[in-house]
Amino acid sequence: MSDRGVPVSCEYDHLPYVHEKFGGTGGDDPPEQVPPKATKPKRPYAELRAASAFSFLDGASLPEDLVYTAAEQDVPAMALIDRNGVYGAPRFYGAAKKTGVKALVGSELTMEGGGRISVLVGNRTGYKNLCKLITAGALDRPKGEPRYTWELVEEYAAGLHCLTRDDDATIDKIAGIFKGRTHVELQRHHVREEEHHNIRLVALARRMRLPLVATNGVRYARPSDKELHDVLTCIREGQHVDNAGRILGVNRERHIKSAAEMAALFPDLPEALDNAWELSQTLDFTLANLGYQFPDYPLPPGESPMSFLRKMTWNGATARFRPLTGRAQAQIEKELATIEKLDLAGYFLIVWDIVQFCNREKILVQGRGSAANSAVCYALGITAIDPVKMDLLFERFLS
Numbered sequence: 518m519s520d521r522g523v524p525v526s527c528e529y530d531h532l533p534y535v536h537e538k539f540g541g542t543g544g545d546d547p548p549e550q551v552p553p554k555a556t557k558p559k560r561p562y563a564e565l566r567a568a569s570a571f572s573f574l575d576g577a578s579l580p581e582d583l584v585y586t587a588a589e590q591d592v593p594a595m596a597l598i599d600r601n602g603v604y605g606a607p608r609f610y611g612a613a614k615k616t617g618v619k620a621l622v623g624s625e626l627t628m629e630g631g632g633r634i635s636v637l638v639g640n641r642t643g644y645k646n647l648c649k650l651i652t653a654g655a656l657d658r659p660k661g662e663p664r665y666t667w668e669l670v671e672e673y674a675a676g677l678h679c680l681t682r683d684d685d686a687t688i689d690k691i692a693g694i695f696k697g698r699t700h701v702e703l704q705r706h707h708v709r710e711e712e713h714h715n716i717r718l719v720a721l722a723r724r725m726r727l728p729l730v731a732t733n734g735v736r737y738a739r740p741s742d743k744e745l746h747d748v749l750t751c752i753r754e755g756q757h758v759d760n761a762g763r764i765l766g767v768n769r770e771r772h773i774k775s776a777a778e779m780a781a782l783f784p785d786l787p788e789a790l791d792n793a794w795e796l797s798q799t800l801d802f803t804l805a806n807l808g809y810q811f812p813d814y815p816l817p818p819g820e821s822p823m824s825f826l827r828k829m830t831w832n833g834a835t836a837r838f839r840p841l842t843g844r845a846q847a848q849i850e851k852e853l854a855t856i857e858k859l860d861l862a863g864y865f866l867i868v869w870d871i872v873q874f875c876n877r878e879k880i881l882v883q884g885r886g887s888a889a890n891s892a893v894c895y896a897l898g899i900t901a902i903d904p905v906k907m908d909l910l911f912e913r914f915l916s
Contacts, residue, residue, distance in 0.1 A: 564773060584620065593617070598623040601626060628665050730789055731790050812863075869897045892905055
């Protein structure tokens with residue numbers, strides 16, 4: 518038996534980590550184990566799998582607590598991968614802004630027929646696709662029971678990376694969908710069965726030439742949070758804590774660990790730590806990139822948004838301003854210059870397009886409020902009041 522009460526067999530002897538941690542080939546009286554001294558890793562560690570309390574009854578810590586603990590442990594990047602949603606991402610990102618931690622976005626998806634896959638957002642397109650995927654999986658399903666098909670995953674895979682601990686057939690399917698964006702995930706929590714699985718995963722990753730990444734499968738921020746996680750697990754499974762047995766975690770290892778602690782866990786597979794860090798830097802999306810983006814107006818060939826806006830504005834001005842005085846022309850040109858400087862041409866064109874549609878369909882439409890201060894809006898037919906004649910202030914509109 519090992520010093521942790523886990524039986525060990527000689528099949529592990531080829532893995533340096535297992536030989537060191539579990540006392541060699543196993544025996545009733547293993548030699549005293551000396552913990553390895555933590556050495557400063559060559560690069561930081563990024564935790565790519567953390568579940569928060571938004572993974573209902575599966576995560577025990579609030580998103581903020583995860584971030585603050587990551588900052589304390591000098592973990593500069595962490596991914597929130599909650600179950601079937603991105604509910605905790607705003608709070609996770611809000612806390613990360615205060616600490617300097619890079620807050621990555623992802624989700625663990627429950628597949629139709631069983632099993633789960635985990636995806637990480639690589640860019641804005643990936644975030645858009647993940648939101649569409651989550652919505653599609655919840656459509657026409659009972660509340661709290663979304664399910665995802667492989668067809669759905671493939672449809673919305675662009676911009677997403679996949680972490681997997683699955684078997685040969687499933688990994689082969691995932692690698693076909695997430696080409697060049699599939700990563701084989703390893704976790705070590707001092708559990709014999711888990712290390713059996715790691716041996717298979719390493720061999721599989723080598724054979725398929727897929728990168729290994731190390732995570733700690735975080736379910737709570739600190740070791741002391743394990744008791745709360747146990748209670749939540751019992752609520753989920755309908756068991757009493759005193760009788761829960763094997764449904765509870767065997768130790769307190771699923772907390773946020775520092776780079777040095779993770780390096781001590783993976784001395785034989787340092788590339789798994791390096792790959793986790795490199796992937797965190799490749800993922801080029803946080804909620805900071807989520808600012809509103811207007812749809813692209815469908816432009817005629819050879820036109821830019823600004824050139825087309827100018828053309829439509831001056832075409833409308835001759836009909837709307839009667840007469841089109843020099844003062845009105847100067848005001849229109851001033852506004853167009855400001856719109857170009859602020860890159861708002863697309864906004865004006867889309868509002869103009871909506872107004873045109875309403876007019877064609879005989880739907881009552883009227884620009885209101887300070888939009889009436891704009892000569893461009895008046896020329897485009899968005900508003901009904903001549904702002905030049907009324908001596909209204911355009912700057913109030915654009916504020």
